[in-house]
Structures are given as structure tokens and as C-alpha cells.
Amino acid sequence: MALKKVDDLETQKSNKKFNRERITSDIPGLYGLIETFLRRFRTLSFGILLSPVILICTFSLGLATVPGIYLFTTVNSFTSAWPEVFHYVALGLSLSMGYFLFGVSLIFIAPTMNFLMPFRVKPWRGIWFSLPAIPWYVHNALTYIVRYSFLEFVTPTPLNILFYRMMGMKIGKGVVINTTNISDPALITLEDYVTIGGSAHIFAHYGQKGVLIISPVVIKKGANIGLKASIMGGVTIGEKALVKPHTVILPKQTVKDGEII
Numbered sequence: 001m002a003l004k005k006v007d008d009l010e011t012q013k014s015n016k017k018f019n020r021e022r023i024t025s026d027i028p029g030l031y032g033l034i035e036t037f038l039r040r041f042r043t044l045s046f047g048i049l050l051s052p053v054i055l056i057c058t059f060s061l062g063l064a065t066v067p068g069i070y071l072f073t074t075v076n077s078f079t080s081a082w083p084e085v086f087h088y089v090a091l092g093l094s095l096s097m098g099y100f101l102f103g104v105s106l107i108f109i110a111p112t113m114n115f116l117m118p119f120r121v122k123p124w125r126g127i128w129f130s131l132p133a134i135p136w137y138v139h140n141a142l143t144y145i146v147r148y149s150f151l152e153f154v155t156p157t158p159l160n161i162l163f164y165r166m167m168g169m170k171i172g173k174g175v176v177i178n179t180t181n182i183s184d185p186a187l188i189t190l191e192d193y194v195t196i197g198g199s200a201h202i203f204a205h206y207g208q209k210g211v212l213i214i215s216p217v218v219i220k221k222g223a224n225i226g227l228k229a230s231i232m233g234g235v236t237i238g239e240k241a242l243v244k245p246h247t248v249i250l251p252k253q254t255v256k257d258g259e260i261i
Helices: 002-014 029-040 042-078 084-116 131-147 158-166
Strands: 124-127 188-190 201-203 205-208 211-214 217-219
Touching (some): 042 084, 084 131, 124 131
Antiparallel strands (some): 124 211, 205 211
């Protein structure tokens, strides 16, 4: 109920002009005091609020290393009496296999942590230093720890599709995602038979004049996004449309059905 009140108030603020430098919050009660502190002492409060994000990511990474550590210690114990060269070869192989066990584990652990978070990232527009921006930070932090540690090695495969689905992305059948440059997966919809080309960028947010705008992206059935193209927040790509390689689709644009751009 408290979070809904925060969302409603922030929606009202988004429909009227507001002071981007405003220090006080419009939210009543404890949430308003927290947001006012967040804005008044930005460096300190950001550090304080970042600490739980670091703990969540550290916990996720730590859990993901458990299978690899178990494999390494088991192999080390089993091969300790082997000739030295074979012992070290076995340890090296166990470390390599442990890394892949870590990556696959993290693909499941990060979405689980995302699911367990009490707040969900939602479409929103407002000052960066606001409470509704915090779920956005956490959601993307959990996405990025997988993206920058392992996801490249399983892209494109059904495993990366599974990861994005578990993170909340709406994905139809026959979709191919040949990129890891994706932010805000919970606010992205890919309909049936969409193809996302290599190194394309898709993100459901953008910054404008000191304001953070979080806005969904919809890519409709049969559309193709070319190599290194960029799709920004608030964009809709029509059915069977083609976005050429290196093309940038700016916020709030709509590409019509069948259009080549």
C-alpha cells in the first residue's frame, strides 16, 4: 500500500512540471523523509543506498561460486596423490569447469534475487534521486552481474532467452537474441519470431534534462533489429519492420509495420 502511494504521487508529479533541483519530497510520512534525505545529502545517501545493492550482488555471486568451489576441492582431494603434472592438469580443468558452473548457476540465482525483491521496476518519470528509481538500480545491477561475467558465452542460445524471461522480459516463440547489451529486461516485450542482431542495444530508459524516464519497449511480431542498432525507451517497433544495422531509434518513436528504417 505504501509503495502504491509512492507510485501514485510520482505519477502525478510526472504529469506536471517539477523542479529538478527540488530537495524536499512530495511523498508524505517516512517515505518522504527518506526521499528528502536522499536528495539533500546525495553523495552520502547514494552510498548508503548502494550498500544493499552491493550486498545483494555479492550474495548472488557468492552463491553462484559454490558448485565450482565444491568441484575444485573434490578434484584436489581425489588427485592429491597423483603425479604432480597430472594433479595440476586436473585442478586446471576443475577451475575451468567451475567457471561454467558459476555462470549457469548465476543465470538462475540473479533472477531469483530479482523476484524476491519487494519492489518492482515500473514505468516512471522523475528526478534521479527519488525512491521509485531504486528498484530500477537493483533490477539492472542483477542484470549486469550476469551480463558482464558470463552471458556472452551463452549468447545466442536458449539459455540467454531463459535468463531474460526469468528477469521479466516478455518473449514470444522463435525469438533470437544475439546481444547482451540489454537493460531493463522487465520492461521489454519481444513478440514471436523477433530477431535481435549482434551487439544491438535495447534499453527501456533514457535521461533528459536531468530527469530519468523509464518507459517500456515493444518489438512486435517478426521484426528484425540489425547489428549494433540502438532501441531506446518508449519505442515501439511494428510487425515485420526492419531496423538497419547501426540505426538509432530515439525515445518515443514508433516504427510502422513493415517499415525499413
